Amino acid sequence: MIKLTVNGRVHSVDVEPEMPLLWVLRDHLKLAGTKYGCGISQCGACTVHLDGEPVRACIVTAGQAAGKKVVTIEGLSPRGLHKVQKAWIEHEVPQCGYCQTGMIMSAVALLEKKPRPTDADIDDAMTNLCRCGTYARVRKAIHAAAAPTAIVKPKA
Amino acid sequence: MTIRSPQRRSFLKATAAVGGGLALEFSFPVAANAAKGTAATEVNAWVVIHPDDRVVVRIARSEMGQGTYTALAQLVAEELDADWAKVSAEFASPNEHIRRNRIWGSMSTGGSQGVRSSQDYVRKAGAAAREMLVAAAAAQWKVPASECVAEKSVVTHPATKRRLRYGQVASAAAKLAPPKDVKLRDPRDWKIAGKPLHRLDIPDKVLGKPVFGTDVMLPGMLHASIAQCPVFGGKVKGVDDAAALTMRGVKQVVRAEDFVAVVADSWWRANEALKKVKVDWDIPKYADASDATILAMLKEGLAAKDLPAARKLGDAAAAMGTAAKVVEAEYSSPYLNHAQMEPQVCTAWIKPDGFVEVWTSTQNAEASLAAAAETAGVPLEKVEVHKMMLGGGFGRRGAPQDFVRQGVAIAKAVPGKPVKMMWSREEDIQHGFYRPASLVRLRGGLDAQGRIVAFEAKIACPSILALVRPEAIQKGIDFSAVRTLNDMPYDIANQQVDYAMRNGHVPVGFWRAPGLQNAVYRECFLDELAHAAGKDPLEFRLAMLKPGDKNRLVLEAAAKAAGWGTPLPAGVHRGLAVADGFGSYTAAVAEVSVDAEGRLKVLRYVVAIDSGHVVNPDTCAAQAESNAIFGVASLFQANTVKDGRIQESNFHDFPLPMIGDMPKVETVLVPTGGFWGGHGEPGILPFGGAVLNAVFAATGKRIRSLPLRKEDLRKA
Numbered sequence: 112m113i114k115l116t117v118n119g120r121v122h123s124v125d126v127e128p129e130m131p132l133l134w135v136l137r138d139h140l141k142l143a144g145t146k147y148g149c150g151i152s153q154c155g156a157c158t159v160h161l162d163g164e165p166v167r168a169c170i171v172t173a174g175q176a177a178g179k180k181v182v183t184i185e186g187l188s189p190r191g192l193h194k195v196q197k198a199w200i201e202h203e204v205p206q207c208g209y210c211q212t213g214m215i216m217s218a219v220a221l222l223e224k225k226p227r228p229t230d231a232d233i234d235d236a237m238t239n240l241c242r243c244g245t246y247a248r249v250r251k252a253i254h255a256a257a258a259p260t261a262i263v264k265p266k267a
Numbered sequence: 268m269t270i271r272s273p274q275r276r277s278f279l280k281a282t283a284a285v286g287g288g289l290a291l292e293f294s295f296p297v298a299a300n301a302a303k304g305t306a307a308t309e310v311n312a313w314v315v316i317h318p319d320d321r322v323v324v325r326i327a328r329s330e331m332g333q334g335t336y337t338a339l340a341q342l343v344a345e346e347l348d349a350d351w352a353k354v355s356a357e358f359a360s361p362n363e364h365i366r367r368n369r370i371w372g373s374m375s376t377g378g379s380q381g382v383r384s385s386q387d388y389v390r391k392a393g394a395a396a397r398e399m400l401v402a403a404a405a406a407q408w409k410v411p412a413s414e415c416v417a418e419k420s421v422v423t424h425p426a427t428k429r430r431l432r433y434g435q436v437a438s439a440a441a442k443l444a445p446p447k448d449v450k451l452r453d454p455r456d457w458k459i460a461g462k463p464l465h466r467l468d469i470p471d472k473v474l475g476k477p478v479f480g481t482d483v484m485l486p487g488m489l490h491a492s493i494a495q496c497p498v499f500g501g502k503v504k505g506v507d508d509a510a511a512l513t514m515r516g517v518k519q520v521v522r523a524e525d526f527v528a529v530v531a532d533s534w535w536r537a538n539e540a541l542k543k544v545k546v547d548w549d550i551p552k553y554a555d556a557s558d559a560t561i562l563a564m565l566k567e568g569l570a571a572k573d574l575p576a577a578r579k580l581g582d583a584a585a586a587m588g589t590a591a592k593v594v595e596a597e598y599s600s601p602y603l604n605h606a607q608m609e610p611q612v613c614t615a616w617i618k619p620d621g622f623v624e625v626w627t628s629t630q631n632a633e634a635s636l637a638a639a640a641e642t643a644g645v646p647l648e649k650v651e652v653h654k655m656m657l658g659g660g661f662g663r664r665g666a667p668q669d670f671v672r673q674g675v676a677i678a679k680a681v682p683g684k685p686v687k688m689m690w691s692r693e694e695d696i697q698h699g700f701y702r703p704a705s706l707v708r709l710r711g712g713l714d715a716q717g718r719i720v721a722f723e724a725k726i727a728c729p730s731i732l733a734l735v736r737p738e739a740i741q742k743g744i745d746f747s748a749v750r751t752l753n754d755m756p757y758d759i760a761n762q763q764v765d766y767a768m769r770n771g772h773v774p775v776g777f778w779r780a781p782g783l784q785n786a787v788y789r790e791c792f793l794d795e796l797a798h799a800a801g802k803d804p805l806e807f808r809l810a811m812l813k814p815g816d817k818n819r820l821v822l823e824a825a826a827k828a829a830g831w832g833t834p835l836p837a838g839v840h841r842g843l844a845v846a847d848g849f850g851s852y853t854a855a856v857a858e859v860s861v862d863a864e865g866r867l868k869v870l871r872y873v874v875a876i877d878s879g880h881v882v883n884p885d886t887c888a889a890q891a892e893s894n895a896i897f898g899v900a901s902l903f904q905a906n907t908v909k910d911g912r913i914q915e916s917n918f919h920d921f922p923l924p925m926i927g928d929m930p931k932v933e934t935v936l937v938p939t940g941g942f943w944g945g946h947g948e949p950g951i952l953p954f955g956g957a958v959l960n961a962v963f964a965a966t967g968k969r970i971r972s973l974p975l976r977k978e979d980l981r982k983a
Contacts, residue, residue, distance in 0.1 A: 150691065153919055154918055243332045247892055
């Protein structure tokens, strides 16, 4: 049995230590918000936070995650929307949306490290792949969420 | 899943009343998917109204990011005079669609058709429901319906200041006969359609709710991973699954004619065990196919005599002979995978009573249903397809329903249990239906004044229709292989376009903007001709476009917005292109830079689109942005063939553009009204031409063979 703390709850899961965290989350804990895109740490659709750091859950094993705090999109903001999620909605970022939970987890981690990221910071941190081409809006939404008064105005 | 019994007699009557009969089916109260036990009323097939006024609009097309789900709801709500704040959407049931005589029209979502080819009947459905609601209120008040007004989900009788909410009259409305004819609102008077409203599907996607095909979770569900023969067309000859069957969580190894799948209690366990299955593949031919053999096949096509003509206007050969100058060039493109972010996925469950339930990410739920029924060996009525949100589509999930056939075949081997089959990324990259490779020879003849007097194109390209709809091939011509070259808007008196269908063994399919390659070649070649004629590329094109031609209008709009002809910062260069397709007219100006190492950066993409009408300007702009990044990918990507198989296998060797590769996209919507064009694909049509023409301006090099490699652009 492996003990994992996911979104503040401790789970004992009967999985082999080499099973990637992604599949523990998706198939054993039924948290489908973390996506499979490539399995080789290329696309970032499976980005979650491990002790506050953004990681690709497809290459972190259950054994490596044991004893650490895992946060997924489902646990990002237990009370209402995170300011990044609000900015994502306001700026109408997602298209198909499949990569967006990973994008959001990367963006939240970036803003926690750099509350006012530059475009270059965004280029460095946001290595998630999006086939639909939401990149311009991802950038815009990150800047909006980073603004000192990150007030989300409803669209007229 | 509740199987509802449609009142056949009622809808036959209604169908007769409206001729085509798609929209105005006589209605009956239903337990709508969203209703969950409340007494929601189906006013007609598109419109379900709850007692608390919530309106649920049924959507028949698929949502893969393009915004159709919201745009169609906007069109229905517009004519319904609904309160948009109370409008939500749900997918129409494909099973019900079949049993109700295909009441929702088409479920197919491709060719940028989602809105434009259903707008008429969905608007009529909204308008008919509104008239029925008004009539029901008027009847209750015993006043003429003409004295009543509908607005924001409320019917009022201004003379007596009485009002009834839609939720109060929906069930009475549903009992009325649908109007025989309805008048649609002039788009100039739209209040809900035509506005940049927030998309309905976005909040769930931002929250990580399980909305995609891969997210399906059912009690007792098993998982499957699949392996197909690396060489297209290979069959399973032998399977050694001894090692796999001993692995943890593995339930079963399914052997089919052309794939092997492992079924386990989690997808990872299934996929790990699959790696241990030894499959002996029967590879009858193609094992020596390679890029070289494919190129040889296409070259032979160009050399062939007596090819069918896709266009013949005047006498191109004779006119070419009189030309003062002849320019000739060969252009080529590689195969390309769709690489949508969500791999192919299908969950199937064969119930004890034989009913088949399928959950999948599909661009054509009716085709999915048919594929499932055929594979399961049951009538269409015995299948339900639950339409999930697509993690991208781009054409991969429409005509080919391979994933549904596989998912149902696996479920057949595991009866009574739902099985979610998902492909690995490696399977997805290596078993696509690829954008066809093509080789095209273009010749243009200029007269002494630098005008084009003759144009010839020879197109060697695999046919998509030969694979998916051979009956649509006419006189040897696959329209999707010749478009943009055989239907040029340019006023050129002598044109000859010939098509050499050379199919090869690599499966091909519709990929965002089928025929895109031709648009790139044509607009690059036009630039070559403009250069040869010593003319400005914009003026050169405008001189060949008749006044009033919408290609001209968008070209002028793009040029104006981009500041064509104005000075640029050092190191920045421009190119332009125009192309029509998918019902719309599109032109673009690209600004690029190329550094000393040959690295190209697309800095700015100004794209003007005339789609006639615009239902949601923000999603149209998003589609233009999407087309720009898809365009960037289309210049740099390639799927290559060796030993009969695709060599690339994942994003490390089939990379996608990243955030730093995104150009600044400026979308100029110039809807001129009177027609309905698409937005999913038109934005990419002029991309490659505009960018490569800018590359020529930057480097003096003509890029005629894709993919673009930085070595090609390095300064000599």
